[in-house]
Amino acid sequence: MSVLVDEDTRVVVQGITGGEGEFHAGQMMEYGTNVVAGAVPGRGGEEVHGVPVYDTVAGAAEAENADASVVLVPPAFAADAIFEALDSPVDLVVAITEGIPTQDMSRVKKRLGETDKHLVGPNCPGVITPGEAKLGILPGNIFSSGNVGLVSRSGTLTYQVVDNLTDRGLGQTTAIGIGGDPIIGTDFVDALSLFERDPATEAVVMCGEIGGSDEEEAARYIDANMDTPVAGFIAGRTAPAGKRMGHAGAIVSGSGAGTAESKIEALGDAGVPVGDTPEEVADNVEELL
Amino acid sequence: MRLHEYQAKEVFAEAGMPTPESALAESTDEVLDAAESIGYPVAVKAQVHVGGRGKAGGIELAENDDEAREAADSILGMDLKGYTVERVLVEQAVDFVDELYVGVTMDRGAGEPVAMVSSEGGVDIESVAEESPEAIAREHVDPAFGMHHYQANRAVYDAGVDREVASDVASVLTTLFDLWENRDASEAEINPLMITGDDEVVAADAVMNIDDDALFRQPDLAEMEEAAAGDDLEAKANEYGFDYVRLDGNVGIIGNGAGLVMTTLDLVDYYGGEPANFLDIGGGAKAERVANALDMVFSDDNVDSVVFNLFGGITRGDEVARGINSAIEEFDELPKPVVVRLAGTNAEEGMEILNADALDVEQTLEGAVQRAVEQAGGAQ
Numbered sequence: 001m002s003v004l005v006d007e008d009t010r011v012v013v014q015g016i017t018g019g020e021g022e023f024h025a026g027q028m029m030e031y032g033t034n035v036v037a038g039a040v041p042g043r044g045g046e047e048v049h050g051v052p053v054y055d056t057v058a059g060a061a062e063a064e065n066a067d068a069s070v071v072l073v074p075p076a077f078a079a080d081a082i083f084e085a086l087d088s089p090v091d092l093v094v095a096i097t098e099g100i101p102t103q104d105m106s107r108v109k110k111r112l113g114e115t116d117k118h119l120v121g122p123n124c125p126g127v128i129t130p131g132e133a134k135l136g137i138l139p140g141n142i143f144s145s146g147n148v149g150l151v152s153r154s155g156t157l158t159y160q161v162v163d164n165l166t167d168r169g170l171g172q173t174t175a176i177g178i179g180g181d182p183i184i185g186t187d188f189v190d191a192l193s194l195f196e197r198d199p200a201t202e203a204v205v206m207c208g209e210i211g212g213s214d215e216e217e218a219a220r221y222i223d224a225n226m227d228t229p230v231a232g233f234i235a236g237r238t239a240p241a242g243k244r245m246g247h248a249g250a251i252v253s254g255s256g257a258g259t260a261e262s263k264i265e266a267l268g269d270a271g272v273p274v275g276d277t278p279e280e281v282a283d284n285v286e287e288l289l
Numbered sequence: 290m291r292l293h294e295y296q297a298k299e300v301f302a303e304a305g306m307p308t309p310e311s312a313l314a315e316s317t318d319e320v321l322d323a324a325e326s327i328g329y330p331v332a333v334k335a336q337v338h339v340g341g342r343g344k345a346g347g348i349e350l351a352e353n354d355d356e357a358r359e360a361a362d363s364i365l366g367m368d369l370k371g372y373t374v375e376r377v378l379v380e381q382a383v384d385f386v387d388e389l390y391v392g393v394t395m396d397r398g399a400g401e402p403v404a405m406v407s408s409e410g411g412v413d414i415e416s417v418a419e420e421s422p423e424a425i426a427r428e429h430v431d432p433a434f435g436m437h438h439y440q441a442n443r444a445v446y447d448a449g450v451d452r453e454v455a456s457d458v459a460s461v462l463t464t465l466f467d468l469w470e471n472r473d474a475s476e477a478e479i480n481p482l483m484i485t486g487d488d489e490v491v492a493a494d495a496v497m498n499i500d501d502d503a504l505f506r507q508p509d510l511a512e513m514e515e516a517a518a519g520d521d522l523e524a525k526a527n528e529y530g531f532d533y534v535r536l537d538g539n540v541g542i543i544g545n546g547a548g549l550v551m552t553t554l555d556l557v558d559y560y561g562g563e564p565a566n567f568l569d570i571g572g573g574a575k576a577e578r579v580a581n582a583l584d585m586v587f588s589d590d591n592v593d594s595v596v597f598n599l600f601g602g603i604t605r606g607d608e609v610a611r612g613i614n615s616a617i618e619e620f621d622e623l624p625k626p627v628v629v630r631l632a633g634t635n636a637e638e639g640m641e642i643l644n645a646d647a648l649d650v651e652q653t654l655e656g657a658v659q660r661a662v663e664q665a666g667g668a669q
Contacts, residue, residue, distance in 0.1 A: 020573065020603065027634075076505055096603075098572055101473055101503035102395055106432040109400040125602050137603040139633040154548020155572075159600040159633050160654060180547060182397040209548050212397055235551040238558045239534075239567070276559055278552070279655060 002129035002174045003194040010036045010066040014081045015073035016048045031140040033133040036064040058088040068092040079104035094135045095121035105183040119185025125155035125177035146171015149195035152207035164282040173201045188218035203288045210236035219266035229288040232267045232274040233281045290499045293336045295378045297495035311380035320361035323379035330382040333360040337372040388481035393469040402430040406448040411481035436466040457490045473503030529581045538563025540665045541586035541595040556658040561668025565592045572603045579612025594664035595627045606631045606639030614644045626664040630657035
C-alpha cells in the first residue's frame with residue numbers, strides 16, 4: 001500500500017523540455033514511473049524521452065488520461081503552472097520549483113482550498129512510493145519498499161534519514177517531501193492523516209526544522225488523532241536565533257515559537273521520540289515497530 | 290532584501306503616501322544645505338539596517354545650524370550596532386500629538402496577508418505584541434481580492450484611532466497594503482505614523498522588506514540592493530549567492546539543502562565540535578559553485594577543518610566532485626583539511642572522479658562529521 005502515488009499513477013511533467021525537466025523526467029521513467037506526457041506552452045507536438053508534449057496540462061491530461069502532474073518550471077512561471085494544473089483534470093500536483101514568490105503561493109493556497117486536489121510542495125523533492133513510482137527529484141536508489149511512512153520539510157534531510165532507515169532494512173511505504181517554504185500545499189498534518197489511514201504504514205518518521213509552528217500543530221494532531229506511532233527529528237538546534245526576522249513577522253508569530261526546543265518539547269509531550277541524530281531516528285523507528 | 294528608510298520613503302512617496310520633506314546627506318556640509326532648504330527643526334537620521342536607532346544615538350533633532358552640525362558630526366561615521374553610518378536622512382521634524390503603528394505582513398500560519406493597526410505606536414511594537422496583543426487590530430486579507438476598504442476602516446476603528454483622523458489612517462493602511470502587494474514586500478511598516486496638531490497624518494518612518502524571490506519582477510528595487518556591510522565574508526557570500534551564516538566555531542560546513550546543512554551543524558555540536566558557519570550551496574549546483582563554496586570557507590581564518598556533506602537529489606555528485614577537484618587543484622597542499630561525503634544522485638560517478646588523495650573521504654554523515662571534528666583538534 002501507499003499514499004498519494006503508486007504504480008498506476010499517470011504523470012504529466014510540466015516543463016519537460018527544460019534542462020531539469022528533461023533530466024528528471026528521464027530519471028522518473030528509469031525508476032518505473034508512468035510518465036505519460038509533458039506539458040509546455042508552445043511546444044505541443046514534440047516528444048521528449050518518447051512521450052508526447054502538449055501545449056496545456058488539461059490537453060495532456062485528457063489525451064493521456066493522466067491524474068498527476070510534476071511542476072519543473074522556473075520560479076517566475078511556476079505559480080501559473082500550478083494554477084493551470086489545479087484547473088485541469090489531475091488530482092495531484094507535485095511542485096518541485098524553488099524560489100516561488102511568497103505572495104504567489106498565498107494565492108495558489110487560496111485557490112487550492114477551493115478544490116479537492118492535493119498539492120505537494122513547492123520547493124520540495126517530491127513523493128516516492130519505493131518500487132512503484134517517484135514524482136520529483138528524489139534519488140530512487142536509496143529508497144526501499146516497506147512499512148514506514150516519511151514526511152519531511154527538507155529534501156536532502158529526507159535522503160539522509162531514508163539512507164539510515166534503508167541501511168537497517170526499514171523500508172518505506174511512501175516518502176513525502178512537503179517543502180521548506182513559508183506557504184506550502186500539503187503540510188505535516190495532511191501527510192500524517194494520509195499515513196494514519198494507510199493500513200500498510202506501521203510507523204511514521206516526521207522530519208521538521210526551526211521556523212513556523214507546523215511541527216507544534218502536528219504534535220497536537222498526533223496526540224489527539226493518531227494510533228500509528230511517530231518518530232521525530234528536528235534540524236536546526238544550533239542555528240543562531242533571530243536571523244533577519246522582520247518586525248511585522250515577529251508580531252504575528254509571537255516570540256519563543258519556532259525554535260528547535262519548542263518543537264522537540266511539543267513532540268515529546270505528544271509521545272513522539274525525537275532523535276539527536278538520523279541514526280537515532282532509525283533506532284527509534286526499530287523500537288516503535 | 291531590506292530597503293533603507295530613505296529608499297522605502299521614496300517608494301512610499303511615489304505611491305502618494307504622506308511623508309515628511311527630506312534629503313539624503315553624506316557629509317556635514319550636505320546636512321547643513323539640506324536643513325536650510327527644508328527649514329528647521331529637522332531630524333538627522335542614520336541610514337543603516339538596524340532597529341532601535343533612536344536609543345542608540347542614531348537620530349538627533351536640530352533647531353539651528355549649530356545643532357545640525359553637531360548632529361551630523363556625531364552620527365556620520367559612528368558605529369551603530371556593528372554598522373558604520375555613511376549616510377543620514379535630513380528630514381522635516383514633525384510636530385505631533387499622537388503616534389500610531391501601521392503594518393502589513395504575510396501570516397505564514399494562515400497563508401494570508403495580515404494588515405495591522407495599533408494606537409500604541411512610536412514604541413517597541415514587539416513588546417506591545419507580546420504584552421498586550423489586543424492593542425493591535427488585525428485584518429486578514431484574501432490574497433486573491435486584496436484588501437477591501439471596509440477592512441481598512443474596521444482595523445482603524447478596532448484600534449481605537451481618533452475619529453477625526455480615522456478616514457486618513459484607513460487610507461494610509463490601504464496605500465500601505467497596495468504597496469506591500471505591488472512591490473512584493475514581505476513586510477511593510479510605518480512606526481510611527483504621526484498625527485499632527487491639525488489632524489494631518491505623516492509617515493515618520495518607513496520599513497520595507499522585499500521578498501528576494503520576487504526581485505526578478507521588481508528591477509528598480511533590486512538595483513537598490515547593496516553588498517552586506519560590516520563583514521567581508523558575508524559580502525563575499527552575497528556576491529556568490531550563497532545562503533551563509535558565520536558562527537563562532539572552527540569546523541567549516543558546506544552542504545546542500547538547508548535542512549541537511551543544519552543537521553550537519555547539529556551533529557558537529559553533538560560530537561563535541563563547534564560549527565564555524567552555515568553554507569548551503571543550494572539545489573542543482575554546478576562545479577564552479579562548489580569551488581566558490583570551498584574558496585569561501587578557506588578564506589575564514591577561524592576554520593580549522595571543513596566538512597563537505599552532499600546528498601544529491603537535483604544536485605549531481607559528479608558535478609560536485611568536479612567542483613571539488615578544480616578548487617583543490619590550485620593548492621599544492623590544502624590550507625585546511627577537507628572531509629568529503631557524497632551520496633545520492635550520481636554519487637558513485639562522483640566518487641570515481643574525486644581526487645581522493647588530497648581529501649578525507651567518508652561514507653557516512655556521522656563518520657564525516659566525527660572525522661572533521663577530529664581534524665579541527667577534537668571535541669571541545
